[in-house]
Amino acid sequence: MQLYNTNPIKIYNSLTGTKETFKPITEGYIGMYVCGPTVYSNVHLGNVRTFMSFDMIFRYLKHLGYKVRYVRNITDAGHLENDADEGEDKITKKARLEQIEPMEVVQRYTVDFHNILSIFNFLPPSIEPTATGHIIEQIELIETIIKNGFAYEVNGSVYFDVHKYNETKDYGVLSKRKLEDLIHNTRELDGQSDKKNPQDFALWKKAEPQHIMRWPSPWSDGFPGWHLECTAMSTKYLGEQFDIHGGGMDLKFPHHECEIAQNEAAKGKSPVNYWMHANMLELNGQRMSKSTGNTVNPDELLSGNNDFFSKAYAPSVIRFFIAQSSYRSVLDLTDDGLLASEKGFYRLMDAVNNLKKLKASEISSIDINAWQQKCYDAMNDDFNSPILIAHLFESVKYINQVKEGTETLSSKDLALFANSINAFVFDVLGLQNESKTEAGSDKLSGAVELLIKLRQQARANKDFALSDQIRDELAEVGIQLKDSREGTTFSTN
Template identity: 80%
Template sequence: MHLFQHQQIKIYNSLTGQKETFKPINDSHVGMYVCGPTVYSNVHLGNVRTFMSFDMIFRYLKHLGFKVRFVRNITDAGHLENDADEGEDRIAKKARLEQIEPMEVVQRYTVDFHNILNKFNFLPPSIEPTATGHIIEQIELIKDIIDNGFAYKINGSVYFDVHKYNESHQYGILSKRNLEDLIHNTRELDGQSDKKNPQDFALWKKAEPQHIMRWPSPWSDGFPGWHLECTAMSTKYLGEQFDIHGGGMDLKFPHHECEIAQNEAAKGKSPVNYWMHANMLIMNGKKMAKSTGNYILPEEIFTGNNKNISKAFEPSVARFFMLQAHYRSILDFTDNGLLASEKGFYRLIDAINLLDDIKPSSTSTFNVSEWKQKCYDAMNDDFNSPILIANLFEAVKYINQIKDGSASITEEDLSTLKETINTFVFDILGLQNVSKESADTDKLSGAVELLIQLRHEARANKDFALSDKIRDQLAEAGIFLQDGKDGTSFTTN
C-alpha cells in the first residue's frame, strides 16, 4: 500500500484562493508542469528558489508513492523583452551583443542552468522540452484557436482576441483581474501594433528582416508567442487537463492567465486543477537589481565572491536557508540569515551523524511515531517546509539528550527515528550530508591549490624569493608542500 493512501495533502490553489485537498486526475499518477528559465543569461537566484520549491514538492510526491511526470521547459525562443508583444527576442539580443549564434547563447546558459541546479542537488525533471523543439505543436494550436474564432490574422502575425474570448469565458480568472479594469489601465500608444485591442496578445509574430530566430508557418516566417509554448508543451506531455502547474508569482499575469485562455480557446477545457505560485526573493529588504549592486548570482554564494555576503557557503546551506521559508512567503536573502542557517544546518547534520553511535535502551522518553506523523502533517499542509524543519529540530534536541544520558530510546524507535529523519532531510528536503569539517577541508584545499599555482608561476618567472616565502609561510601554518615528478602536493601533519 502506497503512503499517499494514508496521507492527505492540501494545496493552496491560486485559482480558488484557498487550500484544497489534493485529488489527482488519475489515482496514483501526478502530472506537474513548471515554467522553466529563459536561457539568455545566468539563472537568477529568485528563479532558483522557485525551482527549488517544486523540486521539494516533486520529491515529496515521489516519496508518497505517486508516479510523477514532472515537465519543466526551457524557453529558447519567442520571449520578447519586458514580456511584450513588440521588440527584440531576449536570446537574439544577447546573440547580437556577443556576436554569436542565438543557439550558442541557449547552449551556454542551459549548461549553466543545469550546473547550478546540480550543485543545489536538484532532481532532473521527467521531461525538459524546449520551445524551439515544439514549433509544429504551437502552429497546430494556433490553427485550433483560429478555427474556434478566438484569434485573428493580420499582416503575417496572429493575435489572441481577448475581448471575443471574454464574451463566453472569464479572462482574468486566475489573477482576479477584470477586463474592464485592464482596458481602463492600458495606455494607448501611437502606432502601437496591428492588434485590435491593447489587451490582445501575440500567438505568432511575423519576423522583421533583422530578426534572426524565425520559422516558416502558414502565416509568415516568424516566431511563436511566449505564452503559447507552455500551453503546447504542457498539454502534449500531460494531456489537455493535468494536476499541477507551478511557477513564480510574477508569471500569474499575464503568462499563466494567457495559458488558461489559450487552452480554453483551443480545447474547450481549463487545463489545470491546481495552480501553485512561489513568492519572490528579495535581498537585504529590497528588490534584487544588478543596477544597484543589490544582487547575487548562485555561483557567487559558493565562492563568496560578492560584496553582499561575508564568506562562501555550501550549496546545502543555501538550500536549507531557502527551505526555512514557506514557498508562498517572501524570502529576504541576507548574510546574517545565511550565517544563522549555516549553524542550524550543521547542528542538524551533526545530530543525524550521532545516530549511528547511539545505544538503545528498554524505554523511550520521546513519542517517535507521533513526531513522525507531525513531519508528514507539515508537508501535507501545502508543503510547509519551515514547520517540517522545526519538527526536525525537536528530534535534534532529543538526539542530543540521548547522547548526554538525559533521555533514552528503544531499538524500534531508534530505527524509526533514523529512517524518518534521513528520509525528510535527504530525500525530501534534498539536503546533502556535508559535515563542517569536510566543508572546511574542501575550502582549505582550494586555497592551498591556488597558492601552489602562484608558487609555480613565481618559479617560472624566476622569482625564487616569493616561491620560498609561499612554501615557508604555509609550513608555519602547518601545511607542508611536497614537490614530486607529478607536481606539488601538500600534507597537514
C-alpha cells in the same frame, strides 16, 4: 512506500485563493508542470529559489509513493523583451552583443542552468522540453484557436482575441483582474495598430528581416508567442487537464492567465486543477535589480565573490536557508540570515551523524510515531518546510537526550527514527550531509572549481586578461592550476 492513501495533502490553490485537499486526476499519479528559464543569461537566484521550492515538492510527492511526471521547460526560442509585441528578442540581442549564434547563447546558458541546479542537489525533471523542439505543436495549437474563433491573423502575425474570449469566459480568473480595468489602465504603444485591442496578445509574430530566430508557418516566417509554448508542451506531456502547474509569482499575470485562456479557447477546458506560485526573493530588504546593482547571482553567493556577504556559503546551507521559509512567503536574503542558517544546518548535520552512534534500549521513552506524524502533518499542510524543520530540531533534542542516557529508544523505534530523519533531511529537503570540518575543504574545492569554470568562460570569450588574473591570484594564495587536454585541475601548497 505507499503513503498517499493515509496522508491527505492540502495545497494553496492560487486559482481559488484557498487551501484545498489535493485529489489527483488519476489515483497514484501526478502531472506537474513548472515554467523553466529563458536561457539568455545566467540563472537568476530568484529563479533558483522558485525551482528549489518545486524540487522539494517533487521530492515529497515521490517520497509519498506517487508516480510523478514532472515537466519543466527550457525557453530557447527568442521572445521580445518584457514580452512586448515589438522590439528585440532576448536571445538574439545577447547573440548580437557577443557576436555568436543564438543557439550558442542557448547552449551556454542551458549548461549554466543545469550546472547550478546540480550544485544545489536538484533532481532532474521527468521531461525537459524545449520551445524550439515544439514549433509544430504550437502552430497546430494556433490553428485550433483560430478555427474556434478566438484568434485572428493580421499581416502575418496572429493575435489572441481577448475581448471575444471574455464574452463567454473569464480573462482574469487566475489573477483576479477585470478586463474593464485592464482596458482602462492600458497605455497605447507604438506598433500595436495590427491588434483589434491593446489587451490582445501575440500567438505568432512575423519576423522582421533582421530577426534571426524564425520558423515557417501558415501565416509567415516568424516565431511563437511566449505564452503559447507552455500551453503546447504542458498539454502534450501531461494531457489536456493535469494536476499542478507551478512557477514564480511574477508569472501569474499575464503568462499563466494567458495559458488558461489559450487552453480554454483550444480545448474548451481549464488546463490545471491546482495553480501554485512561489514568492519573490529579496536582497537585504529590497527587490533584486540589475539596474540598481542590488543583485547577486548563485556563483557569487557560492564563491563569496560579492559585496553583500561576509563569506562563501555551502550549497546545502543556502538550500536550508530557503527551506526555512514557506514557498509562498517573500524571502529576504541577508548575511545574518545565512549565518544563522549555517549554524542551524551544521547543528542538524552533527545530530544526524550522532544518530548512527545511538544504542537501542529495550523500551522507548519517546513517542517516535507521534513525532513522525507531526513531520508529515507539516508537509501535508501546503508543503510547510519551516514547520518540518522545527520538528527536525525537536529530533536533535531527542538524539542528544538518548546519547546522554536521559531518554531511551527501542531498536524498532530507533530504526524508524533514523529512517524518518534521513528521509525528511535528505530525500525531501534535498540537503547533503557534511560536517563543519568537512565543509571547509569542500567549500575550498567548490570555490576553486567555480573559479576554474569562470576562467574557462573567460578564455572562451577571449578575455585572457581575466583568465590570467584568476590563475595568478590563486597562485598567490598557494593554489596552483594545471591545464591539460583533460581539463584544469588544482593543487595546494
